[in-house]
Amino acid sequence: MKQFIVMQSIDVSMCYLIEAEDLKQAEVMMENRFYDRSKIVSIDVLSWDKPWDLMECTNDSIKIMSEEELKQWEILGL
Numbered sequence: 001m002k003q004f005i006v007m008q009s010i011d012v013s014m015c016y017l018i019e020a021e022d023l024k025q026a027e028v029m030m031e032n033r034f035y036d037r038s039k040i041v042s043i044d045v046l047s048w049d050k051p052w053d054l055m056e057c058t059n060d061s062i063k064i065m066s067e068e069e070l071k072q073w074e075i076l077g078l
Contacts, residue, residue: 003057015041033075 017039020026029035 004054005057006054011046013044030075
């Protein structure tokens with residue numbers, strides 16, 4: 001069976017304010033998906049015609065991201 005790589009983007013960009021003692025605490029809060037809806041600075045809709053692309057995978061050496069690498073993307077629900 002053929003394999004296909006799906007490249008997909010989230011179709012909004014959100015900016016919000018976090019109050020923390022320092023950068024490390026702010027990072028922990030972000031990783032734990034902590035945000036106050038009343039502190040959202042902006043939400044921008046990405047207006048692409050097609051926010052994804054699909055192509056046949058012909059390379060057997062594709063590296064899948066580890067759980068450690070994926071951890072930084074948890075805030076997006078990925």
